[in-house]
Amino acid sequence: MECNWLIKHAPITLPAKRVSGICKAHSRNEGLTPNPDVLRDLRQGKPIFVLDEHGRLLVAAASLVTEENLRDFANHTNNNMFMVAMRGQDFDRLGIIRGGWPYVMKARPSSGTRLGRMAETIRALGTLPVDRHLFKITDEGQTVIWSLSYAYLGRSVRTEERAQLEREGDALIREGKYCEALQAALAILAMDPWSVPAIIGKAKSLLGLGEYELAFSTLSAGVEITQSSSSDMIELLGVAEELKTQAITGNYDRPLLAYFSSGAFMTQDGSLGRITLWPIPCPGYNMLLSTAGVPQMADFFGDFQCQASELHGRGLFATKALKAGDLIFATRPLAMEDYFNDLSLKQDILNKVSDLSRVAELLHYLDGASRSSAPPPNSLLVPSGDMEDYMGDLSTAVDPELESRVEAVVRAYTERGHPSLSPRNVLWPLLTLINHCCVPTITLRVVGFTLFCRAARDLKPGEELLSSYGDGPLRSRVSCLRHLGNEESTFDCQCVKCTLEAKILPQPQQDASEINVREVEESLRRSRELSVENRQIIRSAYGFLYYKEGIQSVLPDAEVIMDAVHRYANSKLVFHSCLRLQSQLLRGAKNREAGREILLKSCVSHFGVSLAQELVVRVEHGAGAF
Numbered sequence: 001m002e003c004n005w006l007i008k009h010a011p012i013t014l015p016a017k018r019v020s021g022i023c024k025a026h027s028r029n030e031g032l033t034p035n036p037d038v039l040r041d042l043r044q045g046k047p048i049f050v051l052d053e054h055g056r057l058l059v060a061a062a063s064l065v066t067e068e069n070l071r072d073f074a075n076h077t078n079n080n081m082f083m084v085a086m087r088g089q090d091f092d093r094l095g096i097i098r099g100g101w102p103y104v105m106k107a108r109p110s111s112g113t114r115l116g117r118m119a120e121t122i123r124a125l126g127t128l129p130v131d132r133h134l135f136k137i138t139d140e141g142q143t144v145i146w147s148l149s150y151a152y153l154g155r156s157v158r159t160e161e162r163a164q165l166e167r168e169g170d171a172l173i174r175e176g177k178y179c180e181a182l183q184a185a186l187a188i189l190a191m192d193p194w195s196v197p198a199i200i201g202k203a204k205s206l207l208g209l210g211e212y213e214l215a216f217s218t219l220s221a222g223v224e225i226t227q228s229s230s231s232d233m234i235e236l237l238g239v240a241e242e243l244k245t246q247a248i249t250g251n252y253d254r255p256l257l258a259y260f261s262s263g264a265f266m267t268q269d270g271s272l273g274r275i276t277l278w279p280i281p282c283p284g285y286n287m288l289l290s291t292a293g294v295p296q297m298a299d300f301f302g303d304f305q306c307q308a309s310e311l312h313g314r315g316l317f318a319t320k321a322l323k324a325g326d327l328i329f330a331t332r333p334l335a336m337e338d339y340f341n342d343l344s345l346k347q348d349i350l351n352k353v354s355d356l357s358r359v360a361e362l363l364h365y366l367d368g369a370s371r372s373s374a375p376p377p378n379s380l381l382v383p384s385g386d387m388e389d390y391m392g393d394l395s396t397a398v399d400p401e402l403e404s405r406v407e408a409v410v411r412a413y414t415e416r417g418h419p420s421l422s423p424r425n426v427l428w429p430l431l432t433l434i435n436h437c438c439v440p441t442i443t444l445r446v447v448g449f450t451l452f453c454r455a456a457r458d459l460k461p462g463e464e465l466l467s468s469y470g471d472g473p474l475r476s477r478v479s480c481l482r483h484l485g486n487e488e489s490t491f492d493c494q495c496v497k498c499t500l501e502a503k504i505l506p507q508p509q510q511d512a513s514e515i516n517v518r519e520v521e522e523s524l525r526r527s528r529e530l531s532v533e534n535r536q537i538i539r540s541a542y543g544f545l546y547y548k549e550g551i552q553s554v555l556p557d558a559e560v561i562m563d564a565v566h567r568y569a570n571s572k573l574v575f576h577s578c579l580r581l582q583s584q585l586l587r588g589a590k591n592r593e594a595g596r597e598i599l600l601k602s603c604v605s606h607f608g609v610s611l612a613q614e615l616v617v618r619v620e621h622g623a624g625a626f
């Protein structure tokens with residue numbers, strides 16, 4: 001019969017006979033096979049402790065423990081644990097121990113033996129704090145201090161309390177209260193560090209908090225120390241590994257491909273595909289968020305920073321040269337309205353603020369009312385990796401000052417936000433730092449709940465990340481900017497597109513619906529001095545008209561128009577309205593190569609290179625639709 005030596009990586013078979021005179025085979029576990037490794041460790045004078053699966057000490061090869069090691073051990077462990085280990089009868093309460101627990105330490109204080117002296121020393125040290133270190137014998141036979149984060153040392157397992165905490169933890173994770181869920185998981189682990197549900201709960205909470213690395217190491221250690229074949233834990237380990245990789249590399253090809261394969265890409269009305277869509281109850285706003293079917297995706301923060309902008313207040317800027325389609329960041333919402341559970345955006349923010357001190361700090365910087373020009377420190381934009389940050393402020397009460405700041409953020413977001421970019425009931429903090437330009441430098445897309453920001457074209461280091469708050473011709477853009485909220489946030493855009501359009505189109509105030517493609521082309525013909533690029537910039541504003549009126553009838557070539565739309569109006573709406581046309585064009589293109597190139601460029605700036613290639617192939621072969 002094998003005895004699992006829990007502090008080793010692999011199970012080790014213990015000898016059934018007495019070892020070095022201090023360990024005795026338990027009567028119920030007669031006949032164990034001697035294991036040369038263990039004997040060697042013992043004979044070489046290594047201190048050896050065997051733990052049961054609850055972290056309790058079962059065996060100490062005490063005659064081999066030096067005084068120094070003992071003090072160290074005593075400093076890092078707890079008196080009770082040691083005494084429990086010495087009381088054979090207590091083991092009966094411990095329940096099943098993986099593979100058996102054949103050795104019980106025999107020691108009588110004051111017996112004069114080395115073991116007796118050890119027991120006395122421990123007693124003399126009094127009650128020691130429970131801590132996190134135990135000796136471990138490595139595979140090479142060396143003694144090291146093993147750090148057990150939340151080892152249970154000698155306390156009884158409170159089954160009822162644990163079960164209650166497990167239920168609470170599950171509910172908190174479902175509600176997205178990861179900080180509190182983490183607390184619940186840690187409380188269970190303090191009782192029983194080998195609790196598989198608690199390890200899973202802790203890992204899920206950490207994943208929710210964006211601490212992918214920590215979640216991964218929690219699960220890897222969990223799988224190892226529990227030697228559990230729990231499929232949930234192993235599956236979650238795979239997820240954590242993938243999220244950790246995403247957060248480091250920014251490669252989302254796998255989940256994005258799954259998203260397209262699910263049919264979500266074909267749908268705008270929620271009726272197609274197998275994705276459940278969450279309609280945003282906001283008039284005139286048609287953004288749909290997926291609530292199911294989209295694999296979990298990590299936050300990623302690439303080469304950008306927040307700094308003062310010449311356009312207004314703070315903005316986000318590239319810190320390195322970027323290629324079109326490079327991912328700049330991917331971010332999940334800080335808070336969102338739960339339409340189905342009657343939870344407002346403000347309440348969700350407040351729920352999170354009350355237990356997540358860093359969020360409160362971040363909100364302070366996002367406070368729309370103060371519009372401070374001081375950029376938030378970058379550390380606030382990315383998870384710090386330091387658990388203390390999350391555990392810092394656990395007060396549940398929300399102070400009135402904080403509440404009013406939250407109020408200001410919600411107002412800034414819902415009233416002065418830019419609905420063409422963001423739904424009014426989801427808060428992606430980074431989005432609130434992006435300034436406007438009618439010729440955007442980035443693309444923004446939401447998949448699942450994750451907002452992806454990519455370079456719309458090649459960017460130089462230091463270029464500002466700009467998105468277009470409004471689409472269409474000058475008039476509709478101006479009106480969009482005038483209706484951002486209160487007067488304070490209204491501004492006139494001075495970009496090249498606005499300037500050119502105001503100059504060459506005879507009636508820039510004219511309603512967009514009254515203009516047709518021929519008039520735009522006519523104006524362009526009249527303005528002989530315009531460069532090719534400037535013509536394209538103007539056309540890009542009317543992309544939807546070219547689309548609506550049937551681009552084939554228009555000169556110059558449809559491909560040229562689509563290229564203009566792609567390069568100078570790279571917004572989500574334009575993307576959607578034009579891609580279908582581009583795919584039609586591709587099939588019937590005069591110049592198929594050029595058509596493919598334009599479609600590819602459009603897709604690259606929204607989805608990155610490898611996924612865009614895949615999408616274009618699908619479109620060309622009729623296997624995908626926009």
Ligand SMILES: C[S@@+](CC[C@H](N)C(=O)[O-])C[C@H]1O[C@@H](n2cnc3c(N)ncnc32)[C@H](O)[C@@H]1O
Pocket residue numbers: 309311312313314315371372416431432433434435436437484488489490491492493494
């Ligand atoms: C989402 S915030 C952008 C971040 C803002 N600069 C800050 O410091 O908080 C949107 C507000 O920034 C200002 N803004 C954005 N783009 C601008 C531009 N091109 N020119 C002037 N003001 C702009 C407007 O007041 C707008 O309501």
